[in-house]
Amino acid sequence: MNNRKILLNENEIPENWYNIIADMPNKPLPPLHPGTLEPIGPEALAPLFPMELIKQEVTPDKWVPIPDEVRNIYSLWRPTPLYRAYGLEKALDTNAKIYYKYEGVSPSGSHKPNTAVAQAYYNKQEGIKTITTETGAGQWGSALAFACKHFGINCEVYMVKLSYEHKPYRKTMMNTWGAKVFPSPSEATEIGKKFLQEDPNTSGSLGIAISEAIERAASDDSTKYALGSVLNHVKLHQTIVGQEAIKQLEKAGDLPDIVVAPFGGGSNFAGLAFPFLRLNFEEGKKIRCIASEPASCPKLTRGEFRYDFGDTGGMTPLLPMYTLGHNFVPAPIHAGGLRYHGAGVIVSQLLKDKLIEAVAHDNLEVFEAGVTFAQAEGIIPAPEATHGIATVIREAQKCKEEGVSKTILFNLCGHGNFDMKAYEDYFAGKIQKHELSEAEIKASLAKLNTPTI
Amino acid sequence: MNNRKILLNENEIPENWYNIIADMPNKPLPPLHPGTLEPIGPEALAPLFPMELIKQEVTPDKWVPIPDEVRNIYSLWRPTPLYRAYGLEKALDTNAKIYYKYEGVSPSGSHKPNTAVAQAYYNKQEGIKTITTETGAGQWGSALAFACKHFGINCEVYMVKLSYEHKPYRKTMMNTWGAKVFPSPSEATEIGKKFLQEDPNTSGSLGIAISEAIERAASDDSTKYALGSVLNHVKLHQTIVGQEAIKQLEKAGDLPDIVVAPFGGGSNFAGLAFPFLRLNFEEGKKIRCIASEPASCPKLTRGEFRYDFGDTGGMTPLLPMYTLGHNFVPAPIHAGGLRYHGAGVIVSQLLKDKLIEAVAHDNLEVFEAGVTFAQAEGIIPAPEATHGIATVIREAQKCKEEGVSKTILFNLCGHGNFDMKAYEDYFAGKIQKHELSEAEIKASLAKLNTPTI
Numbered sequence: 001m002n003n004r005k006i007l008l009n010e011n012e013i014p015e016n017w018y019n020i021i022a023d024m025p026n027k028p029l030p031p032l033h034p035g036t037l038e039p040i041g042p043e044a045l046a047p048l049f050p051m052e053l054i055k056q057e058v059t060p061d062k063w064v065p066i067p068d069e070v071r072n073i074y075s076l077w078r079p080t081p082l083y084r085a086y087g088l089e090k091a092l093d094t095n096a097k098i099y100y101k102y103e104g105v106s107p108s109g110s111h112k113p114n115t116a117v118a119q120a121y122y123n124k125q126e127g128i129k130t131i132t133t134e135t136g137a138g139q140w141g142s143a144l145a146f147a148c149k150h151f152g153i154n155c156e157v158y159m160v161k162l163s164y165e166h167k168p169y170r171k172t173m174m175n176t177w178g179a180k181v182f183p184s185p186s187e188a189t190e191i192g193k194k195f196l197q198e199d200p201n202t203s204g205s206l207g208i209a210i211s212e213a214i215e216r217a218a219s220d221d222s223t224k225y226a227l228g229s230v231l232n233h234v235k236l237h238q239t240i241v242g243q244e245a246i247k248q249l250e251k252a253g254d255l256p257d258i259v260v261a262p263f264g265g266g267s268n269f270a271g272l273a274f275p276f277l278r279l280n281f282e283e284g285k286k287i288r289c290i291a292s293e294p295a296s297c298p299k300l301t302r303g304e305f306r307y308d309f310g311d312t313g314g315m316t317p318l319l320p321m322y323t324l325g326h327n328f329v330p331a332p333i334h335a336g337g338l339r340y341h342g343a344g345v346i347v348s349q350l351l352k353d354k355l356i357e358a359v360a361h362d363n364l365e366v367f368e369a370g371v372t373f374a375q376a377e378g379i380i381p382a383p384e385a386t387h388g389i390a391t392v393i394r395e396a397q398k399c400k401e402e403g404v405s406k407t408i409l410f411n412l413c414g415h416g417n418f419d420m421k422a423y424e425d426y427f428a429g430k431i432q433k434h435e436l437s438e439a440e441i442k443a444s445l446a447k448l449n450t451p452t453i
Numbered sequence: 454m455n456n457r458k459i460l461l462n463e464n465e466i467p468e469n470w471y472n473i474i475a476d477m478p479n480k481p482l483p484p485l486h487p488g489t490l491e492p493i494g495p496e497a498l499a500p501l502f503p504m505e506l507i508k509q510e511v512t513p514d515k516w517v518p519i520p521d522e523v524r525n526i527y528s529l530w531r532p533t534p535l536y537r538a539y540g541l542e543k544a545l546d547t548n549a550k551i552y553y554k555y556e557g558v559s560p561s562g563s564h565k566p567n568t569a570v571a572q573a574y575y576n577k578q579e580g581i582k583t584i585t586t587e588t589g590a591g592q593w594g595s596a597l598a599f600a601c602k603h604f605g606i607n608c609e610v611y612m613v614k615l616s617y618e619h620k621p622y623r624k625t626m627m628n629t630w631g632a633k634v635f636p637s638p639s640e641a642t643e644i645g646k647k648f649l650q651e652d653p654n655t656s657g658s659l660g661i662a663i664s665e666a667i668e669r670a671a672s673d674d675s676t677k678y679a680l681g682s683v684l685n686h687v688k689l690h691q692t693i694v695g696q697e698a699i700k701q702l703e704k705a706g707d708l709p710d711i712v713v714a715p716f717g718g719g720s721n722f723a724g725l726a727f728p729f730l731r732l733n734f735e736e737g738k739k740i741r742c743i744a745s746e747p748a749s750c751p752k753l754t755r756g757e758f759r760y761d762f763g764d765t766g767g768m769t770p771l772l773p774m775y776t777l778g779h780n781f782v783p784a785p786i787h788a789g790g791l792r793y794h795g796a797g798v799i800v801s802q803l804l805k806d807k808l809i810e811a812v813a814h815d816n817l818e819v820f821e822a823g824v825t826f827a828q829a830e831g832i833i834p835a836p837e838a839t840h841g842i843a844t845v846i847r848e849a850q851k852c853k854e855e856g857v858s859k860t861i862l863f864n865l866c867g868h869g870n871f872d873m874k875a876y877e878d879y880f881a882g883k884i885q886k887h888e889l890s891e892a893e894i895k896a897s898l899a900k901l902n903t904p905t906i
Contacts, residue, residue: 003462007460007462009460010456011456075456075457075458076540076831105558107831107832107833109870168873168877169873169877172873172874175876175877175880176827176833176873176876176880371629375631377529378529378559378560378599380560380626417870420621420622420626421622421625423625423628423629424628
């Protein structure tokens with residue numbers, strides 16, 4: 001019997017996060033002030049984030065120490081297991097070797113607590129009493145609720161009203177960890193009241209929820225804001241995933257040819273891929289790192305590299321990113337975590353420099369991949385994770401066609417226990433293809449009047 | 454940083470199941486034919502179960518080898534982690550040492566696949582094409598669906614119609630693993646049709662669902678039936694849990710004074726406790742093993758030890774058990790897995806002989822315990838598991854009052870990801886105490902005309 005799982009002990013939890021900026025041949029361009037179009041410095045972020053996270057956002061240091069208290073909370077579920085996917089390999093009849101890193105063992109069921117715990121820690125260090133955030137489907141909100149509970153910080157989550165009403169169980173999960181959850185738009189903020197006045201029956205949007213969370217954080221010195229993806233410090237915290245995977249593969253005497261992860265704002269992909277890119281930079285390895293995005297929200301494969309806002313409302317600085325335009329409204333696919341118009345700045349620069357790759361998958365292809373995986377390996381994957389699985393299946397089939405054996409690693413970033421409605425819809429034939437025409441993408445990008453690069 | 458998790462490698466998965474009957478000072482009394490009241494032999498079970506499972510049901514052997522193929526599938530999630538509950542200890546401010554074995558890491562999220570995989574394997578060995586079963590809330594049905602998919606066996610699940618309609622996500626989980634799920638009563642069986650004719654709007658019951666599953670299995674040579682608790686072979690398969698825990702505690706240099714597990718039909722409790730009882734039998738240890746039941750279904754603490762039917766419909770042999778009467782209808786508490794009128798025969802005999810203990814907990818006490826645990830340890834427990842946690846908290850508080858330090862181990866038998874409605878009801882103040890009067894219990898038992906012991 002071969003081992004399926006490669007485990008590490010808690011004392012093997014990495015002691016540093018890896019900052020890829022130190023190794024990038026071309027550093028990301030600076031963010032710009034939307035009014036002056038001048039580069040802005042980290043001080044602009046001070047009203048929203050604690051100083052230590054702002055330092056991490058811009059640090060040139062290659063390694064950032066992980067505080068012992070953070071590693072201690074990580075140990076509730078970390079190191080996460082690395083699986084050899086014998087069942088999937090057999091189901092695909094491939095000669096590829098397939099591994100997956102399983103982040104679904106965290107309390108909230110995804111990779112999100114890796115950064116939530118770190119962010120809550122630094123806020124606590126600086127005396128912050130309350131953290132606000134927005135959440136769509138609830139993965140990020142529940143991770144932050146869990147993390148805040150551990151540090152005795154109040155957590156306020158603005159949850160898009162449509163999700164609040166349709167996904168009550170994620171809300172209850174946040175309540176169980178002591179968070180206050182508001183359907184957004186809410187009466188708790190001025191901007192929320194304004195939107196409610198305009199349309200009392202609005203179902204809300206992530207853009208509005210962000211605005212509410214930011215308003216609350218900006219109006220009170222002991223309250224800060226937290227973001228679950230996109231920003232550099234969030235990607236930094238996630239690099240614990242790939243670092244563990246490298247140690248685990250070393251134990252198995254293996255190294256991947258291909259590393260795959262789903263792509264929303266970039267932190268999931270960054271977490272697994274950046275530590276392997278370090279091996280490319282430092283040791284001249286040629287590991288292919290592939291980001292898997294939905295065909296209905298294809299910023300990496302069909303977007304434009306230019307300055308754009310990080311939010312729909314246009315409140316953030318302008319960021320240099322692959323984007324479909326900040327007003328682009330993705331189709332309502334079940335992989336809510338991948339419905340974002342742009343890509344974080346580090347990942348965008350890496351793609352621009354052809355140091356990483358990207359592929360897009362149709363909605364039906366990913367569900368088929370998810371069911372294949374669930375039947376072969378037992379774990380039912382989150383809809384976001386199925387995008388990575390679809391890429392793995394494509395690459396494994398290529399191996400078969402070409403008669404070569406490659407080693408493929410992917411990030412199984414979360415379980416689908418809270419997403420069974422998505423599978424129900426799939427089995428009921430309710431999942432449709434979402435083909436975007438070239439005209440639709442051009443129309444969205446044509447609305448931008450932000451600087452090109 | 455002390456280690457929270459004590460892990461084993463896959464080659465440490467036990468090679469045998471432990472059969473406690475071999476060590477019991479008083480063996481369980483034989484089952485009786487309900488008509489003749491004569492003891493019946495294992496051959497009576499042949500229409501429903503494959504021969505190897507019937508042999509296991511009655512074997513006097515102390516150790517039953519676990520087939521390699523079963524251990525191989527176990528390795529998808531086993532060995533499960535043993536946690537030292539540092540967070541809970543701190544929250545309770547106790548000098549007790551608390552450990553928990555976490556079975557929620559299995560694909561379906563509970564301990565049920567331990568026996569589902571074994572049962573599917575033996576059915577496959579004997580050429581069975583289809584396995585039928587009933588399920589209430591869906592924990593057992595989903596475990597069997599997962600196991601059948603691995604062996605290429607068809608799985609038919611009769612799901613109580615009320616649950617089918619109110620818990621669609623468990624149904625979808627079973628569908629994802631390829632099972633056919635029928636709302637019971639269904640048109641697929643004669644008995645189902647009969648009940649539908651009598652009342653087309655019936656919401657079904659576990660008793661009816663069992664009858665449907667048995668009818669299907671009895672009518673076809675290539676179809677058998679599977680049960681998720683109560684029977685000896687089911688308890689046998691679960692002993693893998695306690696055996697792993699012993700190895701893990703040895704690594705920690707520890708041995709529990711108290712072992713706790715929730716009690717429904719007995720397989721959860723048996724799985725953790727029986728291997729520790731072996732240490733009492735063989736080595737003269739004095740480990741207290743406590744079964745935790747709901748106050749609304751208190752067969753162990755307030756039931757009678759006598760012969761009774763295993764099912765509501767009175768179709769099974771008469772079993773010597775602690776029972777509230779097979780017509781007893783437990784209150785609709787959220788811990789669906791503990792709503793069973795009787796206790797398996799082995800556990801009943803052990804309680805009769807005072808070799809184990811039992812306690813009952815009110816509905817509000819267990820939810821409070823569940824939330825305390827979720828906030829301290831991260832994992833949100835299944836409502837069944839919260840009963841064990843409530844016992845642990847009582848014992849830990851006793852330690853504090855008495856100024857002693859005891860080591861307590863409990864079975865965290867599953868996560869609550871599919872039970873958030875229960876927590877929602879709790880936070881909304883909708884959970885009520887279910888006090889059973891002595892008169893209610895007497896009235897239920899007075900209806901029995903089965904043999905006393």
